[in-house]
Amino acid sequence: MVEKSPQQRYGTRPTMKDVAARAGVGLKTVSRVVNGEPGVTPDTERRVRDAITALGFRRNDSARILRKGRTASIGLVLEDLADPFYAPLNRAVEEVARAHGALLINGSSAEDAERERELALAFCARRVDGLIVIPAGSDHRYLEPEIAAGVATVFVDRPAGLLDADVVLSDSFGGAREGVAHLVAHGHRRIGFLGDQPHIHTATERLRGYRAAMADAGLPVDDAWVSLGTTAPERVRREAERMLGGPRPVTALFAGNNRVTVTVVRVLATARRPVALVGFDDFELADLLSPGVTVVAQDAARLGRTAAERLFRRLDGVLEPPRRVELPTRLVVRGSGELPPAEG
Amino acid sequence: MVEKSPQQRYGTRPTMKDVAARAGVGLKTVSRVVNGEPGVTPDTERRVRDAITALGFRRNDSARILRKGRTASIGLVLEDLADPFYAPLNRAVEEVARAHGALLINGSSAEDAERERELALAFCARRVDGLIVIPAGSDHRYLEPEIAAGVATVFVDRPAGLLDADVVLSDSFGGAREGVAHLVAHGHRRIGFLGDQPHIHTATERLRGYRAAMADAGLPVDDAWVSLGTTAPERVRREAERMLGGPRPVTALFAGNNRVTVTVVRVLATARRPVALVGFDDFELADLLSPGVTVVAQDAARLGRTAAERLFRRLDGVLEPPRRVELPTRLVVRGSGELPPAEG
DNA sequence: TAGAGCCTGGACAACGTTGTCAACTCTGGG
DNA sequence: CCCAGAGTTGACAACGTTGTCCAGGCTCTA
Structure with missing residues (x-):
């Protein structure tokens, strides 16, 4: 079906001009057919469509975008495309975008502020209509010119800096x-308490929640019971083992996120005595472990959906002051949190 | 830092022309500074940079792409962004793209041929330099014009139709x-054998492997022991229970992919007698279940990396006939496959 | 001091599309 | 038979950038 005339070099695409020439019509008529605009006789339309098929023409969206100003695409900067917590968020954003006829461009910041910035600005250079960011950095003023220029921006999971x-x-x-x-x-x-790095908003908020609960119960908190840092398994393992050893070992652990929880589960699997555990974030198969892992579940897909919907409402022209939406979590009791403290 | 002159309406971005006017230089000089081209005196460069900052200018990549022809971006069509099997593949592709200075655009086909087509063609309209596709459909001739026009294309996980x-x-x-x-x-x-839908290449290949192994051992295969279909938990559960019941129940199950395995694990958790299980695809925590789930592991990240590297080699101009690369799998023994058959 | 050659800077066209607007064809009524 | 009006069609400019090419000013040498 696709002809290759000698003069059409490999890698050179036919344009509307080529289609017009072949169909024996004007440039604008091709544009009309391609965009389904009215005012083209069925006969002309057929001729144009034949030419399009014969040449293998596909509209160049870069040119279209340049002309129209809107790109019908949004950007999503998250921490790691492969993180099972963010994957559903990503998918949810994609679905909302799709429903609005927009394409999604995304990228992983790898928890690196500079990389987050690069990605976000690259998306802006592509002229995304809107931006959804899971902040890695703590200073987002670099986005001010973009926002001023009309790029709708919504932050998820952590507030902007x-x-x-x-x-x-x-x-x-x-x-x-x-x-x-x-x-x-x-x-x-x-x-x-075993949490993520202290510059991450959710990590400190969860630590604050831990301290509040302890205070509520009138319990003291020993510095040795609190550890913030990377979620690298080695570190988490080392810290967990430290807390479980020594003269005054902890009898229960609260894990600050899904990565930490998984590592702690592995550590506890080899522990001498049962240790209670509650983790932040739900994860697949948590119910099938023995005991099942009690978690504080958050709905990642809903986070993504809510953020994306807010973004598109902005794009539809809703003007109101920035808002902070906080979604509730849900305690899912499965057994690991109900173990009684061993005598120590 | 960002000035808002009265005539600069909200939503209107400054262009190189504006920067040039403000800096009192020519248009091309701005272009040179923005692109780091030589031939600009330090003093001129500083004036231009000041103007850029003051106006909040950011280059419009659509225009740039239109002019240059190359977009420095690749598209990835996969089945589901949120599937834990594809997530590492996605991430691996992203990393390779990043290393080559390219942006990644991706989307979920949701195992729908039409949606796969829409996405792939939308990416082509955006003039991605290359395309990586995890096929959902079974006829990819719609990509012929694109490939002929120079879009490098690599399929992963399943062959093109x-x-x-x-x-x-x-x-x-x-x-x-x-x-x-x-x-x-x-x-x-x-x-x-519990597998995915029969139109999916991997599903039938794995079934073929199952039949081969049975034949190798001189064992007959009863039709009732084989079930292909969606990986929806209800169906898998129903079929698993059917195979485990009746007069000649199976004593072991082979699960065709990670989704199926997880559901089977849930079914077996409530089974009266122990049933052996081997699953295709590794999954997180498989080792912590009791018994640990023996799996045939494939390296999703390596699949993605290999495909992306192949793509960029093509983009670098390597001309050779299309190749089929087959990566080995690895049997990871953890216990669930070693259960002896119960007397029945 | 004049000429050659280099360095810097800018005018202009082109990329492929869409919006504007004017011109053309055809129909039907007076 | 002519004209109004509706329905089609196409010429042209513009979107913001980059590549080409030329002009002007400078330095260096003879």
């Missing part, structure tokens, strides 16, 4: 507080 | 054969 913008997050503080309270309710007094 | 193109896959046949042989070696004679 030094910038007043829409944000959608989970109730990290409340969720952690509830999770830790659950451990307290089952008799635990020495509870460890 | 009716099109001669590069493809990178796992050894589904060999992997399944090895997995089923493992069950046979542990004394199983009645082994069930």
Whole structure:
């Protein structure tokens, strides 16, 4: 079906001009057919369509975008495309975008502020209509010119730094507080907290929730029971083993996110005595482990959907001050949080 | 830092022309500064940079792409952004693209041929330099004009339909054969096969591997032991329960992919007697279940990396006939496949 | 001091599309 | 038979960038 005339070099695409020439019509008529605009006789349309098929023409969206100004695409900067927590968020954003006829461009910041910036600005150079960002950095003023220029921007999972913008997050503080309270309710007094790096908003919020729950119960918190840092398995393992050893070992652990929880589960699988565990974030198969892992679940897909919907409402021209939306978490009780503290 | 002159309406971006006017230089000089081209005195450069900052200018990549022809971006069509099997593949492709200075655009086909087509063609309209596709449909001739026009195209995980193109896959046949042989070696004679839909290449390949292993051992295969269809939990559960019941129940199951395996694990968790299981695809925490789930592991990240590298080699101008790369699988023994057949 | 050669800067066209607007054809009524 | 009006069609400019090419000013040498 696709002809290759000698003069049409490999790698050179036919344009509307070529189609017009072949169909014996004007350039604008081709444009009309391609865009389904009215005012073309069926006969002409057929001739144009034949030429399009014969030449293998496809409209060049770059030119179209340049002319029209809108790209019908949005950008999503997240931490890691492969993280099972962000994957559903990503997919949810994609679905909302699709429903609005927009394409999604995304990228992983790898928890690196500079890389987040590069990605976000690259998306802006592509003239995305809107931007959804899961912040890695703590200063987002670099986006000010973009926002001023009309790029709708919504932050998810963590608030923007030094910038007043829409944000959608989970109730990290409340969720952690509830999770830790659950451990307290089952008799635990020495509870460890293993969280993500301290510059990450959710990490400190969850730590705050932990401290609040301990304070609520009138329990002291030993510095040795708290550890923030990377979620690298080696570090988490080392810290967990430290908290579980020594003269005053913890009898329960609260894990600050899904990555940490998984590593802690592995550590506990080889522990001498049962240790209670509650983790932030739900994960697949948590119910099939023995005991099932009690978690503070947040709905990642809903986070993504909410953020994307907010973005498109902005794109539809809704003008209102930036809003902070906080979604509730849900304690899912499965057994690991109900273990009583071993005598120590 | 960003000035808003009255005539600069909200939503209107400054262009190089504006920057040039403000800096009191020519248009091309701005272009030179923005692109780091030589031939600009330090003083002029500084004036231009000041103007850029003051106006909040950002180059419009659509115009740039239109002019240059290359977009420095590639498209990835996969089945589901949120599928834990494809997520690492996605990430691996992203990393390779990043290393080559390219942006990644991706989308979920949701296992729908029409949607796959829409996405792939939308990417082509955006003039991606290359395309990586995990096929959902079985006829990819619609890509012929694009390939002829120079869009490098590599298929992953499943071969293209009716099109001669590069493809990178796992050894589904060999992997399944090895997995089923493992069950046979542990004394199983009645082994069930639960796989994905029959129009999916990997599903039938794995079934073929199952039949080969059974034939190798001289074992008959009862039609009732084989079930292909959607990976929806309800269907898998129903079929698994059917195979486990009746007068001649299976004593072991081979699960055709990660989604199926997970559902089967849930079914077996409530089974009256132990049933052996081997699954295709590794998954997180498989080792922590009891018993640990023996799997035929494939390296999704390596699939993605290999495909992306092949793509960029094509983009670098390597001309050679399309190649089929088959990556080996690895049997990971964890216990669930070693259960002996219960007396029945 | 004049000429050659280099360095810097800018005018202009082109990329492929769409919006504007004017011109053309055809129909039907007066 | 002519004209109004509706329905088609196409010429042209513009979107913002980059490649080409030329002009002007400078330095260096003879």
